[in-house]
Amino acid sequence: MNRTTENLGANRTWNLAYATFTGLTVAVLGLSFTSQSRAEEWKQWRGPDGNNHAAADADAPVRWDLERGENVVWKTAIPGRGHSTPIVVGEHIFLTTAVAEDETQRLMKCNRSDGRMVDNWMIHRGTLPDRIHSNNSYASPSAASDGQNVYVSFHTDDAIVVTSLSLDGKRNWQKKVADFRPSRFQFGYGASPILVDDLLIVAAEYDGADSCLAALDTRTGRIAWRVERPSNLNFATPIATTIGGQHMVLLSGADMINAYDPATGKELWRVDTATAAICGTVVWDDRRVLTSGGNPGSGTWCILGDGSSNNVQWENNVKCYEQSLLTIPNYVFAVADTGVAYCWRTMDGKQMWRSRLFGGGISASPVLVNNRIYVGSEEGKIFVFKASPDRFDLVAENNTGDSIFATPVPVDDRLLIRTGVGKGAQRQEYLIAVGVR
Numbered sequence: 232m233n234r235t236t237e238n239l240g241a242n243r244t245w246n247l248a249y250a251t252f253t254g255l256t257v258a259v260l261g262l263s264f265t266s267q268s269r270a271e272e273w274k275q276w277r278g279p280d281g282n283n284h285a286a287a288d289a290d291a292p293v294r295w296d297l298e299r300g301e302n303v304v305w306k307t308a309i310p311g312r313g314h315s316t317p318i319v320v321g322e323h324i325f326l327t328t329a330v331a332e333d334e335t336q337r338l339m340k341c342n343r344s345d346g347r348m349v350d351n352w353m354i355h356r357g358t359l360p361d362r363i364h365s366n367n368s369y370a371s372p373s374a375a376s377d378g379q380n381v382y383v384s385f386h387t388d389d390a391i392v393v394t395s396l397s398l399d400g401k402r403n404w405q406k407k408v409a410d411f412r413p414s415r416f417q418f419g420y421g422a423s424p425i426l427v428d429d430l431l432i433v434a435a436e437y438d439g440a441d442s443c444l445a446a447l448d449t450r451t452g453r454i455a456w457r458v459e460r461p462s463n464l465n466f467a468t469p470i471a472t473t474i475g476g477q478h479m480v481l482l483s484g485a486d487m488i489n490a491y492d493p494a495t496g497k498e499l500w501r502v503d504t505a506t507a508a509i510c511g512t513v514v515w516d517d518r519r520v521l522t523s524g525g526n527p528g529s530g531t532w533c534i535l536g537d538g539s540s541n542n543v544q545w546e547n548n549v550k551c552y553e554q555s556l557l558t559i560p561n562y563v564f565a566v567a568d569t570g571v572a573y574c575w576r577t578m579d580g581k582q583m584w585r586s587r588l589f590g591g592g593i594s595a596s597p598v599l600v601n602n603r604i605y606v607g608s609e610e611g612k613i614f615v616f617k618a619s620p621d622r623f624d625l626v627a628e629n630n631t632g633d634s635i636f637a638t639p640v641p642v643d644d645r646l647l648i649r650t651g652v653g654k655g656a657q658r659q660e661y662l663i664a665v666g667v668r
Contacts, residue, residue, distance in 0.1 A: 271642045273319040275375035276423035277512060277596075278640075281470045283557055285600040285641035292646070293603070293615055293627045295665040302665050304645060305346035309339070309660040313370030314594065314636040315423070317647050317662060319343060320376045320398065324647065326662060327383055329369030334359050336370055336385045338396065343643070346664060352400045358388035363419030366553075366594065366609075368636070372468075373423040375431065377449060382431050386411055386420035391435040393424060393447060404452035408445050409435035413464050421466040421510060425480075427493040430455055432480055436465035444469065444482060446496060456496035461485040466510040466553075467522075474515060474536035481513040483522035488513065490520075490538055500538025504546075506530070511555035511596070514563065516577050519544060521563055523551035531556070531565065533580060545580030549573060555596040557604060562620045566593055566606050574620050586623035588614050594636040600646075607635035611650060632661065 277283045285291070295302035311330035318325050324341045334357045340350040359369050363386075372384045380403060384393045391411045395403040411420065415438050422434040430446040445457040465484035471493055472479060479490040483505050490499040509524035515536055523531040529550035532543055549567050557564045562583065565573045570589040575582055592609035599618055603626060607613045611632040617624040632650030640647040645666035651658045 271319070272321070272378075273317075273640050273642050274378065275318060275425055276316065276373040276468055277470065277555075281425075281472055282514065283555070283596060283598045283638070285598065289600055289641055290644045291600040291603075291605065291641050292665050292667050295629055295631070297629075297631050297650070297652075297663065302667060304664040304666045306661050306663045307341060307346040307348060309649070309662055310351075311335075311337070311370070312368050312651075312658075312660055313649075314368045314421070315370055315373040315649075316637045317640050317649065318374050318376055318381075319640065319642045319647070320378060320381070323349070323398070324662070325374050325376065325381050326649070327370040327372070327374055327385075328660070329359065331359070331369070336387060338374065338381065338383050338400075340398075340400070341662065346662065350400055352396065354383060354394050355385055355387045355392070360386055360389070360417070360419055362417040366636075367419040367421065369419070371419070371421040375424050375426050377426055380449070382424055382426070382449070384408075384422075384424045384433055391420065391433065393431065393433060393452070395449065395452060406447060406452035406454075408433050408447070408454075409443050410439065410441040411435055411437055412439055413437045414439065416464050418464065418466075421468075423468045425469055425471060427471045427480065430493065432469055432471070432493065434460070434465075434467065434469050434482060436460045436463065436467075436484065438462050438464045444480075444491065444496070446493070458491065458496045458498070463507055465508055468512045470512050472515055474517070474520070477537065481515070481520060483513050483524070484509040488520060488522060488532070488534060502534045502538055502540075502543075504534060504543045505532050510553040511551055514556045514558045516558050516560060516563075519577050521556055521558070521577065523549065523556055523565065525550070525552055531575075533563075533577060547575075547580060547582075553594040554606075557597040557599060557618075559599065559618055564597060564604060564618065566597055568593060570608070572606075572616065572623065574623075576620070583620045584623045586625075588616075588625075596638045598639055598641060600641045605639055605641075605646065607631065607639060607648070607650075609634055609636065611635050613639065613646075613648070631663075631665075634658070 311328040313328040463485040506525040506528035508526040570591040595607040597606040615626040634651040637649035
């Protein structure tokens with residue numbers, strides 16, 4: 232493996248080759264941010280609280296038009312392809328991508344204000360997996376940041392490898408977490424690293440002997456703890472929360488839902504339920520934990536958040552395979568693989584409403600902004616509906632390119648959306664910011 236991280240800010244050769252991409256960035260003049268909006272950050276998958284909720288006082292536009300530029304604040308062409316979400320740290324946005332033509336996996340840095348690409352660092356070259364699922368990418372895990380450094384995880388050279396870089400792209404360390412050589416299904420990798428205090432927690436689950444959940448010391452890259460996971464291909468990202476005063480890391484898949492002590496990796500509880508393969512992240516309310524998947528069984532499951540009962544509180548047969556659920560107090564929302572939206576009461580699973588949004592095909596997870604839910608389809612449409620358990624209320628439907636796999640990120644009263652325009656060899660990815668000018 233080539234484990235050299237090149238700072239392309241110093242070496243402009245690659246940047247010149249991609250000048251056409253950076254030249255497509257659309258800058259916006261005259262926009263300013265308040266100190267409050269500058270304080271908003273989205274430093275890892277599912278945001279600061281792990282629940283995909285925007286800040287309580289945040290907002291986002293309801294309607295926009297990418298083709299006409301209506302409410303499009305800026306638009307930046309992204310080289311290559313990836314399904315990772317952007318993260319927002321200080322004045323900048325960080326985003327991973329992979330360029331198949333030169334077989335590289337990269338981390339991009341863009342200005343928060345105007346989207347201009349200011350740096351692009353190569354993390355790996357020539358070590359892309361031989362095969363992945365057609366709906367996956369070589370850059371699906373989102374980056375994470377503690378405000379001082381950025382951490383990226385890639386499936387590369389038949390392993391899961393994490394790299395720590397400063398915000399200016401200086402490499403701090405690089406660590407192989409585990410071998411990753413799926414045998415039965417070579418679908419690739421998708422779990423994002425998450426930060427809990429001074430630990431970076433990484434899931435590396437596959438049908439092999441090295442399948443694990445591990446925590447790395449963010450200062451050194453040393454493995455602080457490591458627990459075995461079943462030999463089972465799973466794609467779920469772990470998530471950290473506190474339920475009933477107990478800090479825990481939650482992970483579903485391999486026919487169970489697990490809670491681990493984030494400091495030690497000790498298993499706090501296990502409930503045997505759900506299914507073998509899950510892509511979505513566990514969600515919760517103040518008492519319950521919920522997950523949806525998958526393969527071979529399909530459904531949505533709800534258990535008590537303290538693991539005290541080995542009995543599922545309720546379940547149904549609605550499948551949200553790649554996309555996660557979204558909770559508000561006492562209720563959970565889902566957009567199924569079929570394109571049908573649901574709202575259930577978390578106490579007992581009672582269906583409050585159901586309504587068809589689109590014909591099916593979804594990878595992005597719903598996000599909550601100002602009591603509205605935004606969700607993107609794989610065909611490039613973003614639907615906006617009210618986060619109300621009383622009835623389904625569709626607010627808007629926005630054409631946003633031709634394909635969306637990454638979850639939108641809400642900051643600065645805007646949405647950051649990674650979208651693809653065009654099909655096949657003509658497909659071009661963009662990171663766009665939509666907001667009221």
